[in-house]
Amino acid sequence: MATARKRLTRDESQAQTRERILLAARAVVARNGFAGASVRDIAEEAGYSQGALYSNFSGKEPIMLELLRQHMREEAEQLQAIVKGSDGAASLDRLGTWAGTLNSEVDWSMLALELQLLAHRSPTFAADYDEVHEAHAKNLGQIVAEFYRSLGREPQLDPRELAAGCMALAHGLALQRRKDSEAPAGRLIMTFLGALLADAKPSESPGSEDRET
Amino acid sequence: MATARKRLTRDESQAQTRERILLAARAVVARNGFAGASVRDIAEEAGYSQGALYSNFSGKEPIMLELLRQHMREEAEQLQAIVKGSDGAASLDRLGTWAGTLNSEVDWSMLALELQLLAHRSPTFAADYDEVHEAHAKNLGQIVAEFYRSLGREPQLDPRELAAGCMALAHGLALQRRKDSEAPAGRLIMTFLGALLADAKPSESPGSEDRET
Amino acid sequence: MATARKRLTRDESQAQTRERILLAARAVVARNGFAGASVRDIAEEAGYSQGALYSNFSGKEPIMLELLRQHMREEAEQLQAIVKGSDGAASLDRLGTWAGTLNSEVDWSMLALELQLLAHRSPTFAADYDEVHEAHAKNLGQIVAEFYRSLGREPQLDPRELAAGCMALAHGLALQRRKDSEAPAGRLIMTFLGALLADAKPSESPGSEDRET
Amino acid sequence: MATARKRLTRDESQAQTRERILLAARAVVARNGFAGASVRDIAEEAGYSQGALYSNFSGKEPIMLELLRQHMREEAEQLQAIVKGSDGAASLDRLGTWAGTLNSEVDWSMLALELQLLAHRSPTFAADYDEVHEAHAKNLGQIVAEFYRSLGREPQLDPRELAAGCMALAHGLALQRRKDSEAPAGRLIMTFLGALLADAKPSESPGSEDRET
DNA sequence: GATGAATGAGTGTTCATTCAT
DNA sequence: CATGAATGAACACTCATTCAT
Structure with a gap:
């Protein structure tokens, strides 16, 4: 597993992060709705920092979109x-x-x-x-x-x-x-x-x- | 005007307050949507304090309901x-x-x-x-x-x-x-x-x- | 002291709060400068919540002004x-x-x-x-x-x-x-x-x- | 173009990078002030990554200095x-x-x-x-x-x-x-x-x- | 009953800096 | 040497609600 991780190129790794964030967003929105889906919660669910989220999306709305x-x-x-x-x-x-x-x-x-x-x-x-x-x-x-x-x-x-x-x-x-x-x-x-x-x-x-x- | 007010019984006066708050809520919701309709705004629009709102309704949701x-x-x-x-x-x-x-x-x-x-x-x-x-x-x-x-x-x-x-x-x-x-x-x-x-x-x-x- | 507090009218109490916040702001600005004087710090120094600060001033700038x-x-x-x-x-x-x-x-x-x-x-x-x-x-x-x-x-x-x-x-x-x-x-x-x-x-x-x- | 670049010694190239970053910093500071000049903006203006900036300067302050x-x-x-x-x-x-x-x-x-x-x-x-x-x-x-x-x-x-x-x-x-x-x-x-x-x-x-x- | 100052937990967003690639 | 994704702590500010007056 660790080895598998290491083989990821930068692009792949970034794509993975994006996907994970979107997946987490999906889950949190399902749980709490859009208004109730805080950036904090999404980041936490995804296992990343809030900043990571902003590195991949320009804000909350683009994620939802x-x-x-x-x-x-x-x-x-x-x-x-x-x-x-x-x-x-x-x-x-x-x-x-x-x-x-x-x-x-x-x-x-x-x-x-x-x-x-x-x-x-x-x-x-x-x-x-x-x-x-x-x-x-x-x-x-x-x-x-x-x-x-x-x-x-x-x-x-x-x-x-x-x-x-x-x-x-x-x-x-x-x-x-x-x-x-x-x-x-x-x-x-x-x-x-x-x-x-x-x-x-x-x-x-x-x-x-x-x-x- | 002042006299007219004085004629209101307690119940009538309270009913009036309630109605005014509801009217204000209607206006604010129309303007900003449910999530964007803050209790503060509604109270302000109605010309009452926030507290007055809580004297007449047990919270924001009952008003909306x-x-x-x-x-x-x-x-x-x-x-x-x-x-x-x-x-x-x-x-x-x-x-x-x-x-x-x-x-x-x-x-x-x-x-x-x-x-x-x-x-x-x-x-x-x-x-x-x-x-x-x-x-x-x-x-x-x-x-x-x-x-x-x-x-x-x-x-x-x-x-x-x-x-x-x-x-x-x-x-x-x-x-x-x-x-x-x-x-x-x-x-x-x-x-x-x-x-x-x-x-x-x-x-x-x-x-x-x-x-x- | 407790009795003295109780005697304050609402207006007096508010004025006191305002003054305390300004005093705290003065201290924090002296310590950290304007940019380094966070609303959090000021509120804390004053012994109030951040919200209290926003009840008395419309933001950070008005305080400084x-x-x-x-x-x-x-x-x-x-x-x-x-x-x-x-x-x-x-x-x-x-x-x-x-x-x-x-x-x-x-x-x-x-x-x-x-x-x-x-x-x-x-x-x-x-x-x-x-x-x-x-x-x-x-x-x-x-x-x-x-x-x-x-x-x-x-x-x-x-x-x-x-x-x-x-x-x-x-x-x-x-x-x-x-x-x-x-x-x-x-x-x-x-x-x-x-x-x-x-x-x-x-x-x-x-x-x-x-x-x- | 590529050839011109290649002629630069390592030191010259680095000096050029440094100079470009400083120029960019100058521009951004003029635009947004010191506090408003983020490292990201400077790096972007210079056409480098943020990391490049840290390869040439030990932080934001030294650049400004x-x-x-x-x-x-x-x-x-x-x-x-x-x-x-x-x-x-x-x-x-x-x-x-x-x-x-x-x-x-x-x-x-x-x-x-x-x-x-x-x-x-x-x-x-x-x-x-x-x-x-x-x-x-x-x-x-x-x-x-x-x-x-x-x-x-x-x-x-x-x-x-x-x-x-x-x-x-x-x-x-x-x-x-x-x-x-x-x-x-x-x-x-x-x-x-x-x-x-x-x-x-x-x-x-x-x-x-x-x-x- | 009405007031509104104060609360406390919450929000989205920014940023200098690090480090695996 | 250069990259830029990720970090983590910080930021100003908002809000429904409470409670002493």
């Missing part, structure tokens, strides 16, 4: 995988399964919302946040459009808006404190989504569920 | 008025108009979400919050049910869940920082809602007039 | 007393004696200079500092003018400038680290002053007794 | 040139011109004073500072003596003291934040100096012309 970016990347990849390369019906099934896991995403939703709240208050931060958010919305929009297409449907609205709506719904629901007996957020989301799809008019290209590529 | 209660009450009343005593089509129209004003509700959405976030972190607060939230969801659920009924439709889900979904969607959208050029949140909400209604199967009891389209 | 104001007031009073109500020759003597004590003023000179340095860097602070400085210069200028008059001399320059020059000289000298064997700053100042007076042309109005040499 | 030494050397050379090899009257003229440029010397005065302040607080630094200061005072003292002699005057005091007084006056004035409308520091210095010279008694050895007002 990076966290969000990471999550969005993962999310987009997952959705991409669900929608891509298969017929629409199967996609819908898998989407339902995926949505069912969203319950465990409470922490991420909290982070996403807290950063949105912060963006409403700090113009400096808003600029950075908006960029990340906008990119993600555009990204998801394309996935949504593809999904509609694979089901032979025409989106009622700009796909980006639909995607944004789904994000809003998902985050909002994730946050709602509901008794375990109640339906999971995933089911509710699928109900909304199902209704939207059912209500969408068929696309001109007479694809229906047999389109391809 | 009361604020949320007030807002929920108002919201329920507005929705009640929209749905009650008229045919479904007209209701739908008025609901669209009302949803269009939600853009200006950013402050409330922020407060609602910040309190939800707090509830996720503080078990003590969660107890109180859940009570308020639950009551509101039940309340809205009844309104939703009534709405579906007036349109001759059968809800796909527990009305309480549908209501919760709409709240989540509304709050989530209100928070999203979108460029003015884009569609307002209201339109998006109505699209989701319209799809849900269109997708709902007619109720057995042919309650009201059939629906359009 | 108040300290400077106090000192300037005292200095002006001393000089006033020296110059006023006596013939010029006696004044000159007493001025020399007084200047001889300036060696012990190192701390004050350091404070004055550090604040001047700060004013050069912080525009916010500069505004406040300039006001204090300007007032003192004007004040001293009048005293200098009076002094010249009592000696039957005409100042070569705007008295305010002469005063400012003396202040600069005094502060600059106080700061110079000289071996104790050397002449005290006071003597040097008196040499400069003596030369200035000797070189000044007599005023037209034969005000007082003629001067020496 | 070296800066001061450089400045003092330049100052002494300038004064030497003014006084040496010409009659007293012309010297006085040129001295006045030179003093008029002191306004632009704010940065140096600030550095000099900040180092003096530091010397008052840190005994370790004081030792080094005193040495530099003492050497300069002696140096200037000789120049002052020469100046008096060239004017056929006898200094009232140890020339070293007179020189120190002028430095103190110059630094103190440079720091004073005065409105542009007021007289420049140079004029004030010349007034003081003129008075001193006028008041000095002629030297026995009838050195040069004995001018008067």
Whole structure:
């Protein structure tokens, strides 16, 4: 182990530190929320000094933003995988399964919302946040459009808006404190989504569920 | 003025103080958000000392909770008025108009979400919050049910869940920082809602007039 | 003593706290200089919490500024007393004696200079500092003018400038680290002053007794 | 380029690095003052790492001290040139011109004073500072003596003291934040100096012309 | 009931310096 | 010799809350 450590180049070592800090931030934010995640706590959780944190990030906000970016990347990849390369019906099934896991995403939703709240208050931060958010919305929009297409449907609205709506719904629901007996957020989301799809008019290209590529 | 004051009974005077503090809290929260609304600021805005605030509320959280209660009450009343005593089509129209004003509700959405976030972190607060939230969801659920009924439709889900979904969607959208050029949140909400209604199967009891389209 | 404490009204108590904080600040600044006088240290020296300090002053700078104001007031009073109500020759003597004590003023000179340095860097602070400085210069200028008059001399320059020059000289000298064997700053100042007076042309109005040499 | 570099011996290269760091330090100090000149900023400005700075200097203070030494050397050379090899009257003229440029010397005065302040607080630094200061005072003292002699005057005091007084006056004035409308520091210095010279008694050895007002 | 001075634990951030690479 | 990531102690300042008046 010690030997393994010694073999790290400077760049590798730094990347490792960055990653560890982000991991620690993830954990602390999950525990205490954004506002409750102090730089002190994050550094401690990561096993570094506070200064080390400032050597790798220019402040608290950039850390959080990076966290969000990471999550969005993962999310987009997952959705991409669900929608891509298969017929629409199967996609819908898998989407339902995926949505069912969203319950465990409470922490991420909290982070996403807290950063949105912060963006409403700090113009400096808003600029950075908006960029990340906008990119993600555009990204998801394309996935949504593809999904509609694979089901032979025409989106009622700009796909980006639909995607944004789904994000809003998902985050909002994730946050709602509901008794375990109640339906999971995933089911509710699928109900909304199902209704939207059912209500969408068929696309001109007479694809229906047999389109391809 | 002085005389007018003197006529107040002790209870009335205290109620007035409470109300003033709540009003001030509303203003400060709108300005700075929940986390940015310090007790000092609220007291100052209200024209009282910090101590006075603690004489009327047991802390910062109860104030915020009361604020949320007030807002929920108002919201329920507005929705009640929209749905009650008229045919479904007209209701739908008025609901669209009302949803269009939600853009200006950013402050409330922020407060609602910040309190939800707090509830996720503080078990003590969660107890109180859940009570308020639950009551509101039940309340809205009844309104939703009534709405579906007036349109001759059968809800796909527990009305309480549908209501919760709409709240989540509304709050989530209100928070999203979108460029003015884009569609307002209201339109998006109505699209989701319209799809849900269109997708709902007619109720057995042919309650009201059939629906359009 | 305990009883004496209890008799303090709120205002008195606050004034006492303020005074204690200023006294503590004086001590800490003397020990460590302005930059080295941390709010923590001052609060500790005063026997209060840091928060107490912020209840009484809006920050570190205002404390220092108040300290400077106090000192300037005292200095002006001393000089006033020296110059006023006596013939010029006696004044000159007493001025020399007084200047001889300036060696012990190192701390004050350091404070004055550090604040001047700060004013050069912080525009916010500069505004406040300039006001204090300007007032003192004007004040001293009048005293200098009076002094010249009592000696039957005409100042070569705007008295305010002469005063400012003396202040600069005094502060600059106080700061110079000289071996104790050397002449005290006071003597040097008196040499400069003596030369200035000797070189000044007599005023037209034969005000007082003629001067020496 | 690479070849040019290669031609430097180790010593030359190091000397170059040192010089670049000092130049950078000069710039940063001018911009932000002594306290505001962080090692990081200096290293960055110089285009080196922080570590490089510590390879060439043993800390921040030695850099500053070296800066001061450089400045003092330049100052002494300038004064030497003014006084040496010409009659007293012309010297006085040129001295006045030179003093008029002191306004632009704010940065140096600030550095000099900040180092003096530091010397008052840190005994370790004081030792080094005193040495530099003492050497300069002696140096200037000789120049002052020469100046008096060239004017056929006898200094009232140890020339070293007179020189120190002028430095103190110059630094103190440079720091004073005065409105542009007021007289420049140079004029004030010349007034003081003129008075001193006028008041000095002629030297026995009838050195040069004995001018008067 | 109202006051607001005082508390004490907390915040994000900076910095001169060190040392493994 | 140069690097710059990491340190650790320090910094000014904020805040919800308490309690003697």
